Amino acid sequence: MTDRRSTPVSAEELPDADGAPRPGDSYVQSFARGLAVLRSFGAQAPQQTLSEVAERAQLTRAGARRILHTLLHLGYVEADGRLFRLTPKVLDLGYAYLSSLPVWTQAQPLLEELMQTLRQSCSATVLDGDDIVYVVRLSAHRTMSINLGIGSRLPAYCTSMGRVLLSGLPPEALRERLSRMALLKITPATKVDIEVLMEEIAQVRRQGWCLVQEELEQGLIALAAPVFDRAGKVVAAINVSGQTAGPSVAHLLEHSLPKLLDTASRVSALVRVQQ
Amino acid sequence: MTDRRSTPVSAEELPDADGAPRPGDSYVQSFARGLAVLRSFGAQAPQQTLSEVAERAQLTRAGARRILHTLLHLGYVEADGRLFRLTPKVLDLGYAYLSSLPVWTQAQPLLEELMQTLRQSCSATVLDGDDIVYVVRLSAHRTMSINLGIGSRLPAYCTSMGRVLLSGLPPEALRERLSRMALLKITPATKVDIEVLMEEIAQVRRQGWCLVQEELEQGLIALAAPVFDRAGKVVAAINVSGQTAGPSVAHLLEHSLPKLLDTASRVSALVRVQQ
Structure with missing residues (x-):
């Protein structure tokens, strides 16, 4: 992937939603996958196994496992045996929006x-x-x-x-x-x-x-x-x-x-x- | 970083929040930084310039720019000239938690x-x-x-x-x-x-x-x-x-x-x- 740090752009040149980041940009992709895992939970799936997360977020089991690791580590997900669920910390993100x-x-x-x-x-x-x-x-x-x-x-x-x-x-x-x-x-x-x-x-x-x-x-x-x-x-x-x-x-x-x-x-x- | 895909673990072996992910794990770090940028917005900072985001999220300007690129691309942030603000899409994340x-x-x-x-x-x-x-x-x-x-x-x-x-x-x-x-x-x-x-x-x-x-x-x-x-x-x-x-x-x-x-x-x- 291209290292953007080597090609500085001013804030004014930042692209809009249709702009520069390439679909193949691995950073964009991994961040999007992490958010997709958060969004895979909900009323229909308040608690999920690793396989269910992988299926709902359309990831491989390995990919889902890596993201669940990360979310567990950051405190956005908790595990209860084989089941994963979101923690109230996820609300911090929505609260940042609402209070803004x-x-x-x-x-x-x-x-x-x-x-x-x-x-x-x-x-x-x-x-x-x-x-x-x-x-x-x-x-x-x-x-x-x-x-x-x-x-x-x-x-x-x-x-x-x-x-x-x-x-x-x-x-x-x-x-x-x-x-x-x-x-x-x-x-x-x-x-x-x-x-x-x-x-x-x-x-x-x-x-x-x-x-x-x-x-x-x-x-x-x-x-x-x-x-x-x-x-x-x-x-x-x-x-x-x-x-x-x-x-x-x-x-x-x-x-x-x-x-x-x-x-x-x-x-x-x-x-x-x-x- | 270690490619976790080459060392499969069963769901049961997933660590808890104090477990395996290493502080130096670049994936964990980049995801955490993305979320830190989302959380840098709020009542005190409903709209921010690139420099303000970098300062509040404790990132370099280059790091903040890359994450803002990603968030713009994924539709979680919008830009108005030099100012960035969160979009209602951020609420999807909190809603996933609440409805679960x-x-x-x-x-x-x-x-x-x-x-x-x-x-x-x-x-x-x-x-x-x-x-x-x-x-x-x-x-x-x-x-x-x-x-x-x-x-x-x-x-x-x-x-x-x-x-x-x-x-x-x-x-x-x-x-x-x-x-x-x-x-x-x-x-x-x-x-x-x-x-x-x-x-x-x-x-x-x-x-x-x-x-x-x-x-x-x-x-x-x-x-x-x-x-x-x-x-x-x-x-x-x-x-x-x-x-x-x-x-x-x-x-x-x-x-x-x-x-x-x-x-x-x-x-x-x-x-x-x-x-």
């Missing part, structure tokens, strides 16, 4: 207040590529069949917060982003036509909020609003969600929307101060 | 219910070495001067949840653990004598709950209870906390304690089912 995010510390208490006022689930997300990623998730009661936690992901195109976050992109970048996405008809109501989505998201941008009904899951309805930074950029979205069997759309728009918009503008104000 | 933890998915909704009933902050933590690590944190209002989130840590010896978690250790292991800890007198009330702590924690074990008053922060009072797995092992602690200026200790013990114990036993029952 102005919106996260600011949104949490205000969303708790909103949840207690509305008695509906409240969340905050940020955009990562084609997905929204949860940074705050407070469930008033079980509103969804899926269990969402901090760090979990949903597709942006069919969720209220996703459309709010996408509304922050310039139209041409938005069109390009949508054209690269896998637009799946998850429910009969899911909008998958790019022109329909472009118009829908343009409306979200004009009105400053987004209502999505049953496009992600039947029976689920959600209302989202943007959080802006000092430069007026959409940096996060917050939402309230409930069941279609619960409060009517008219009630949501009359009762929940003003409170959601108020919370969003208070979070934005705090984010601007903290920046 | 039966107590986490189970405790969250029950703690939200408890918080709404008691109007006091509620949390769940697990033990990691000398620290408690937050896996759920719901603040009814600002009860503490410090901002605690998922993944944040506090010392175990002077917190209600810490003493509950320590009460799960056999007495000899507990004494050894305490003797290795830095027992600091954080407030005038903080207990730092090992014999006093041993007796205190033995009482927690007998009574099944723990009250701590102003040992972590003046004006703060907290009540914790254990969550047990199927084998009867303490796997987590949950608590309610408030201000000494708020409800009296007598009120907490009469009113909050029964509800906390009820929630703890419901979380334990769910954890046992999920295991």
Whole structure:
């Protein structure tokens, strides 16, 4: 492998994600494999044997063993007989991200207040590529069949917060982003036509909020609003969600929307101060 | 470095954290450095230049550049001119841990219910070495001067949840653990004598709950209870906390304690089912 130390580049010349590091770069590869082993654990595989790790992370047994050695040594994994599991130290990594995010510390208490006022689930997300990623998730009661936690992901195109976050992109970048996405008809109501989505998201941008009904899951309805930074950029979205069997759309728009918009503008104000 | 692939060991022979990997093992070192770069970001350094990363992660500029290249390539870091920041992808790692933890998915909704009933902050933590690590944190209002989130840590010896978690250790292991800890007198009330702590924690074990008053922060009072797995092992602690200026200790013990114990036993029952 090339020794990068012999060819100094300034920080400004560092490549973006599509840039310089070669696929064959062994350092990139080994680091990626280590992270793949961490990610191979989860709800479906809270404890794994060496062979299971190798299979789920798509590594040889020897490769998996070497990485497990390393993770054991660094305290990110613990062994109980033949079984391996992650330790709470793994959270340090996610915590580094969350605490670096102005919106996260600011949104949490205000969303708790909103949840207690509305008695509906409240969340905050940020955009990562084609997905929204949860940074705050407070469930008033079980509103969804899926269990969402901090760090979990949903597709942006069919969720209220996703459309709010996408509304922050310039139209041409938005069109390009949508054209690269896998637009799946998850429910009969899911909008998958790019022109329909472009118009829908343009409306979200004009009105400053987004209502999505049953496009992600039947029976689920959600209302989202943007959080802006000092430069007026959409940096996060917050939402309230409930069941279609619960409060009517008219009630949501009359009762929940003003409170959601108020919370969003208070979070934005705090984010601007903290920046 | 030794090529471990040429000396196969069975999974059973894998060393524990104090075992085989040598300090000079370059793979262990490079992986540790990559994680150190991720951890160099945070509330104090949400965005960093290359030089700042190098300084905070204690690396040479060349070393920091190589790791930033890798993290950019893998999508865990993004660059904005000369500034680097973490991306939401970092949360995938913490999410892998949280979702692998039966107590986490189970405790969250029950703690939200408890918080709404008691109007006091509620949390769940697990033990990691000398620290408690937050896996759920719901603040009814600002009860503490410090901002605690998922993944944040506090010392175990002077917190209600810490003493509950320590009460799960056999007495000899507990004494050894305490003797290795830095027992600091954080407030005038903080207990730092090992014999006093041993007796205190033995009482927690007998009574099944723990009250701590102003040992972590003046004006703060907290009540914790254990969550047990199927084998009867303490796997987590949950608590309610408030201000000494708020409800009296007598009120907490009469009113909050029964509800906390009820929630703890419901979380334990769910954890046992999920295991």
